[in-house]
Structures are given as C-alpha cells and as structure tokens.
Amino acid sequence: MGFGDLSGRTVVITGASKGIGARACRALARAGASVVGLARSEDDLAALKSELNGDGLAFDYKVVDLVAADAADRLDALMSAHVPDVFINNAGATRPAAFQDVTVEDFDDIMRLNLKAGFFATQAAVKAMKAFPRPEVSRSIIHMSSMLGRVALPGRVVYAATKHALEGLTKAMALDLAEDGIRVNSICPTYIETPLTQPLLENPVFRGFVAEKMPLSTPQQPIGQVGDLDGALLFLTDSALSDLVTGTNLVVDGGWTAQ
Ligand SMILES: NC(=O)c1ccc[n+]([C@@H]2O[C@H](COP(=O)([O-])OP(=O)(O)OC[C@H]3O[C@@H](n4cnc5c(N)ncnc54)[C@H](OP(=O)(O)O)[C@@H]3O)[C@@H](O)[C@H]2O)c1
Structure with missing residues (x-):
C-alpha cells in the first residue's frame, strides 16, 4: 500500500449526507476506503451511494438520528457490523445568536448534537475498535472541529463552546487511547460553502467579511470549498x-487564525 491508498480500511463518518461529510465520503472512497456514512x-x-457505487467505489449508509433516544443502541449495533479503522465525528450544527439571546433550547440542541452525540458516537466506535485485536497500523479518530474551536467570532457563543470542547476532548482522548493504537486528532476548518453556511454566506456583507479575514482568499476562490x-x-x-x-489539530483556515 502506498501513501494515500486506503484499500482495506473501513471509514465510518457521521453527517455524511451533505456538505463536508458527503465530500469526505467521496474523497475517502476514491482513495480506496470502504466508507459507511451516517445521517438522517x-x-x-x-x-450518494448510487453515485459512488456506480463509480465502482465502496460506500454504504445507515439512517441514524444521532440525538434520538435509540441512538446509542443503533450505533453499537452498526459499529459492530462495520468495525471502523477510522471514525470521523463530523455531524454538527450552528444557531448563531448573541450571548444574551441564546435560549435554553438553542443551548441544549447545539450542545446535544455537537458535543454529547459526537462524544457517544465516538465512544461506540472505540468500543467496536477495541473489541478487535490491535491491527499493525494505527486506527484513527477525527473530530470535525472548527477554527471556532481556537478563536471566536461575535454571535457564535454556543457553537464556539462546543468546538473548543472538542479540542480538549481530542487531546484527552489521544492520551486515553494511545495504548490501544488509536490516534485522535481534529480538523479546524474556516468557513466552507455548505448547506450549513449557505444562509450566512449568501449575505454579501458577511461573505465579504469572510474573504477579507482569510489571507489566502482570492477573487477566483474567495471562500473555502469542501474539497479544500x-x-x-x-x-x-x-x-x-x-x-x-495524535492529540493535535489540523487547521485549514487560509491563515485566518494566524493573525
Ligand atoms: N461549513 C463550514 O464552514 C464549517 C466550518 C468549520 C467546521 N464545520 C463543521 O463541519 C461539520 C459539517 O459541517 P457542514 O458544513 O458539512 O454542515 P451541513 O452541510 O449542515 O451538514 C451537516 C451534516 O450533519 C448531519 N446531521 C445533522 N444533525 C444530525 C443528527 N441529529 N443526526 C445525524 N446526522 C445529523 C446532516 O445530515 P441530515 O440532515 O441528513 O441528518 C448533515 O449530513 C460540522 O461539525 C461543522 O460544525 C463546518
């Protein structure tokens, strides 16, 4: 196997139906992985299955609501059936609001999906990994964090809190799981055009602000794309x-947080 050849590796990823997750399924299946995508x-x-299988690539999916009452049982069952070499905790949401305007419902919903559901989905993945003998090559957990796990912006308090928590979780999990040969890292993207950010980025003022803040922004590609x-x-x-x-974050932000 050469560099970038994922043949024989099983990747399970949450939030696979759209945006960053759907693109990750495409990219990793094209690199040879057998990918299982989860979403509602x-x-x-x-x-996505029809597209990827049609290209001869290995992709399957399971419909799961990560915040549903039966999520834990469903995740245990599906991780046992598709033991991941790599688990990508990607599903997430945002509900921008100034600190004083955040409701208990907003707080609970975003914390529940971005932090609690991701935490326990990852726990189910690790349980399945550890039930198998340690393979020759290390296994990998990737948390889809954000540059807002490192810095903040106005009106993003709950989202930033969840992503900063993911950064701490990444480091702590890396220490707990090193002896099992499981690496734990996060990716911290800048604004990427997806269904999540569409309502924000269709505002020309906000779009201009994002392009202005990102040193690598160009007139040809002012905003980050999923392929980045x-x-x-x-x-x-x-x-x-x-x-x-392990225990680190890979920042993909066009230089935003270097300032
Ligand atoms: N786009 C950005 O600029 C950006 C920047 C930094 C970090 N991120 C992070 O990257 C991740 C993906 O973001 P995105 O932009 O690709 O968002 P997106 O386009 O809104 O996609 C979110 C994904 O999460 C899934 N999801 C949401 N709630 C779920 C639930 N209860 N159960 C199962 N799946 C659920 C959605 O699928 P269903 O609706 O089908 O369930 C969808 O596949 C998020 O963690 C986000 O915070 C995004």
Whole structure:
C-alpha cells in the first residue's frame, strides 16, 4: 500500500449526507476506503451511494438520528457490523445568536448534537475498535472541529463552546487511547460553502467579511470549498502518512487564525 491508498480500511463518518461529510465520503472512497456514512436524510444518502457505487467505489449508509433516544443502541449495533479503522465525528450544527439571546433550547440542541452525540458516537466506535485485536497500523479518530474551536467570532457563543470542547476532548482522548493504537486528532476548518453556511454566506456583507479575514482568499476562490479539506482528511485517515500524529489539530483556515 502506498501513501494515500486506503484499500482495506473501513471509514465510518457521521453527517455524511451533505456538505463536508458527503465530500469526505467521496474523497475517502476514491482513495480506496470502504466508507459507511451516517445521517438522517435517506434520499441524500441513497443518491450518494448510487453515485459512488456506480463509480465502482465502496460506500454504504445507515439512517441514524444521532440525538434520538435509540441512538446509542443503533450505533453499537452498526459499529459492530462495520468495525471502523477510522471514525470521523463530523455531524454538527450552528444557531448563531448573541450571548444574551441564546435560549435554553438553542443551548441544549447545539450542545446535544455537537458535543454529547459526537462524544457517544465516538465512544461506540472505540468500543467496536477495541473489541478487535490491535491491527499493525494505527486506527484513527477525527473530530470535525472548527477554527471556532481556537478563536471566536461575535454571535457564535454556543457553537464556539462546543468546538473548543472538542479540542480538549481530542487531546484527552489521544492520551486515553494511545495504548490501544488509536490516534485522535481534529480538523479546524474556516468557513466552507455548505448547506450549513449557505444562509450566512449568501449575505454579501458577511461573505465579504469572510474573504477579507482569510489571507489566502482570492477573487477566483474567495471562500473555502469542501474539497479544500480532502488533504487533511486523507492525511489523518492514512496511518502511513500520520502514524505518529495524535492529540493535535489540523487547521485549514487560509491563515485566518494566524493573525
Ligand atoms: N461549513 C463550514 O464552514 C464549517 C466550518 C468549520 C467546521 N464545520 C463543521 O463541519 C461539520 C459539517 O459541517 P457542514 O458544513 O458539512 O454542515 P451541513 O452541510 O449542515 O451538514 C451537516 C451534516 O450533519 C448531519 N446531521 C445533522 N444533525 C444530525 C443528527 N441529529 N443526526 C445525524 N446526522 C445529523 C446532516 O445530515 P441530515 O440532515 O441528513 O441528518 C448533515 O449530513 C460540522 O461539525 C461543522 O460544525 C463546518
């Protein structure tokens, strides 16, 4: 197996139906991985399966609501059926609001999905990994964090809190799981055009602000695109490339947080 060849590796990823997750499924399946995508929208998942299987690539999906009462049991069952070499905790949401305007419902919903559901989905993945003998190459957990796990912006208090928590979780998990040969890292993207950010980025003032803040922004590509994360995902997924990398974050922000 050469660098970037994921043949024989099983990747399970949450939030696979849209945006960054759907692109990750495409990129990792094209690198040879057998990818299992989880989300709620069956139509989107089925379309992705049809596209990827049609290209001869290995992709399957399971419809799971990560915040549903039965999520833990469903995740245990599906991780046992598709034991991941790599688990990507990607599903997430945002509900921008100034600190004083955050409701208990907003707080609970975003914390529940971005932090609690991601935490326990990852725990189910690790349980399945540890039930198998440690393979020759390390296994990998990737938390889809954000540059807002490192810095903040006005009106993003709850989202930033969840992503800062993911950064701490990454480091602590890396220490707990090193003895099992499981690496734990995060990816911290800047604004990327997806269904999540569309309502924000369709505002020309906000779009201009994002382009202005990102030193690598160009007139041709002012805003980050889902494909800009392919390299980071492949690097952290492929143990041949990142076997000694754990407990760290890979910032893909066009220089935003270097300022
Ligand atoms: N886009 C950005 O600028 C950006 C920047 C930094 C970090 N991120 C992070 O990257 C991740 C993906 O973001 P994105 O922009 O790709 O968002 P997106 O386009 O809104 O996609 C979110 C994904 O999460 C899934 N999801 C949401 N709630 C779920 C639930 N209860 N159960 C199962 N799946 C659920 C959605 O699928 P269903 O609706 O089908 O369930 C969808 O596949 C998030 O963690 C986000 O915080 C994004």
